[in-house]
Amino acid sequence: MAWVRSAGLRGVRHVIEELGGDADELATRAGLPLASLDSDELLVRDTAMAAMLELAAQKLNCSDMGLRVALRQDLNLLGPLAIAVRNSRSIAEALDCTAKYLFVHARGLSVALVPDPRGVRGVVGCRYGYPPGVSAPPQSIDMGLLFLHRTLLYLNGGSYGLRSVELPHAGVAPLARYESLFGTHVTFNRDAAVLRVPRSLSRQPIAGGDRTTRHLALTYLEQHLSPPDLTVTTRAKALLRQSLGTSHLSIEATANLLAMSTRSLQRHLHSEGTNYGTILDDVRRERAATLLTETRLPLTQIAATIGLDNQATLSRYARRWWNTTARQKRQTASDST
Template sequence: MIESLHGDAASLVVRVGLPLAVLDNDEILVRDTSIAALLELAAAELDCADFGLRVALEQNLDLLGPLALAVGNSETIGEALDCTSRYLFVHARGLSVAAVPDPYLVRGVIAYRYGYPPGVYATPQSVDMGLLFLHRAITDLAGGPYGLRSVEIPHAPVAHPERYESLFGVNAVRYRRSSALLRVPKHLAEQPISGRNRSAHELALRFLQQQPNNGTTTLTTQVKTYLRRTLGTIRPTLDATASEMSMAPRSLQRQLRAEGSSFGACLDETRRERAEHYLRTTRMPVGQVAAVIGLDSPASLSRYADRWWHTTPRRFRLIDPAALSAVRSPGISPM
């Protein structure tokens, strides 16, 4: 791509600290931050504002190797996206694709969030590339247009807005949002994927389950990622989480304890993080925030908020984020 735009790929690769060998060997693993830096540098040096979008147009699911085999042979699109989030660490540490409530509270609509955990900055070119790649992958899995409602982008447009609208196929592309999202019909997750091969799916999953995290992704992080993805959709239990991790409940607790954590701590921290996100970045009623973090009532959220922040959910919305360190509480929900 760089050379097609008359750039010096070798020079740019060296300038972001990558080995020249990455130009000839797709098997070399590199840091996400290095790829993001390369995208930004290339866009600037080549005066190509839509560089990340162009890169996405050159990519397809095959780029993901065995993960592509598992995704493309999943039973439904929802299962495919869940599989992507669970095993994306093989290609990108910390990156995830997760179903989240629609930020505009439109009935029958959900959103798929692309990106890193809250607080981790993703550069504009890398977001553009990843979000368009996700859109194209879903289009392929669905066999055509899938009812995309809008695209939510966390930064200002770096390319002409018409470029985004053309590539995503919708006029509703919104910028400077809190997260990178594709808003889609809720029923999309249930759409079957045609031509699936169950044996290929199971074979790919067995391979992915054997891949080491190389110490980068702890079991605690994996559990929190799973809880973040499922809060508000299924009841968060130790047994269900252990089954997702392909572990016995006692083994899961024992390994979490070895990391200085527990299932209760993971659930509490994930709920607090998600509650803070929704209270800070959306206008969701308190009752709905309680529901999407897996609590049964606004009163339950109020009790949690009192322990977490020593205030009510409504008052928390008014607190200056800079003052949060003074009101946080490290307490753990009893489980």
């Protein structure tokens, strides 16, 4: 099991309701929080997302559920990664960027250029999916591969020379449906989900990109988002830093964003020698120190920014953190400059 951003569920509610189904009921049965159907930034289990697509396909007798959802999605669902991709100089640069940062959207998923599975000269495969040996249900693969196809069409400004499509499962929708959407021949029960494309595609320039915008997007990805091998403590702190000053500081909300139960989060933190109260206190102290020593924000505003009720509460925290008041902490920093 891995987590994915709930942005991957964009379009699901619309398609289900268009077919006369109850999206909330299906989400509940699949183990998804209802808010994930209408928010991009929740972290949900990939297995739960896949289960919802399969449930919807079965309950609504809609064999092309994944394909329909993909038609409701666009590159923007990738958030800051979409900005970096859209402003790349070439398809190769966009794919390299996606390969490096796709974990931001979905851990475990990858997009990579591989040798052509049919061995044709001048052709390569654009492989989508999980590592070899890890499978995903058909509707999820259909949705993801069609999304990738539509993204390449967008980046290339039209047809990119797609030779054929290979899917690792038996066709769940009619072959004609697949071929009308991909615009080429589709085969099933292959080793992986692959778009067979011209080798020259990677050299194709992407029009309209801005290097400064791309640099800013990559800087954000580097500074604000955790690579997959960081500890739960580090990931939880990163989320809390983004949530300070909002209503999302509870352990339940943080666990939900990390796609785990509250009890599981507590166990992970305990095994790493800490607890939720301690990491929240650490994040508040770090932010308060920065705001007190590097800005002239009023103390009431600093208190609100770090999720405290008022200035008096901030001062009580400051005495515990630094054995002084918040005002004295600021004055000491000012006197030393």
